[in-house]
Amino acid sequence: MSNATEFIGDLARSLGFLSRLPVPSRYFEGHDGSVSRAVRAFPLAGLLLAIPSALLLWLLLEWQAEPLLAALIAIAVVTLLSGALHEDGLADAADGFGGGRDRDHILSIMKDSRTGSYGVIALILSFSLRATALASLASDAQALPALALLAAAALSRALMVAHWQTLPSARLGGVASGAGRPEASARSFALISAALVCMLLLLSPAGPVALLVALVLASLAAYGITRLADEKIGGHTGDTIGATQQAGEIVFLVALALAV
Incomplete structure (x- = not known):
């Protein structure tokens, strides 16, 4: 099996793991359910998952929709696709x-x-901060919010892989435990590919300083969740992995909006 074919299989399994999108059953036949290697495709899976929302956001802004409303609609769509x-x-x-x-x-x-x-407050803050940040970016360029949404989707899913790989499982028998701990090489591939995606999408429209600030702060947010999980429960769970993704995405978008 070629490397390209293997990666396509990893991407399909990543989409099946991270979303409600239908994935052909042939990618799961004879598979043991582990995503230890497949997580390398998480950033690209996140990017693909966010494309419909990013396109919708761009179209709504082109049609002169109110930026905050457009941002909320876009976030609602990607949330539905991921199954929240x-x-x-x-x-x-x-x-x-x-x-x-x-x-x-x-x-x-x-x-x-x-x-x-606590959970309700966290969700309110998550949706409001992301939507407000995207709406704020619309004042600089109408394409920038859509590009930022794509970049955040890729980066945040790489950060969740890093969190997942850094800590052992805190609970045996959980979803994250059953899916297997990410390989170190898969984590590195995910982080590097996500950084490249961010640079390709945002280096020109956002500028190098704003992009660097957003990348650093998002990474620190993910590190903070990792340290908290390590101190409080001695490892990761599926919930802390999801929280890391959310923290990375929120901080990336807010930092970008403030720095641009």
Whole structure:
């Protein structure tokens, strides 16, 4: 099997893991369910997942739609396509870290399907900050918000791979544990490819300084979630992985909006 064919298979499995998009069953036949190598394609999967929303955002702004409304619609579309996978992780992690007394209590709260006040607040902040940041970018160039949405989708999914690979599983039998810990080479490929995507999309319209600031701050946000998870529960869960994606995307877009 050629490297290109292997990567296409990894990309298909990544899309199946990260979204509600239909993926041909042949990519899963005889597969053990592990995404240890497939995570290298997460940034590209995130990019593809965000293309419909980015295109819609660009069209709405071209049609003189109010920027904040256009941004909210775009975020709603990508959330529906992903099945709110990462938002669910953010809410559960916020409830767990916000209300948990100790490791076992935090993990118990995260496993609870009910959403508490910390989770609700986290979701409100996530949607409002991302939408406001995209709307703010629309004042500089109508194509910039769409490009930023694509770049954030790729980068944030690389950062979640880094979080996933850095820490051991905090809970046996969870979704993240069953999917396997990412290979170090897959993590490096994901991070490098995401950085290249960001440079290709934003280096010219946003400028090198703004892009660098956004990349650094988003990376620090992901590192902060990783340190918190390590200290509080001694590892990662599917919820902390989702929270890392959300934190990276939020901080990247907000930093970009402030720096441009």
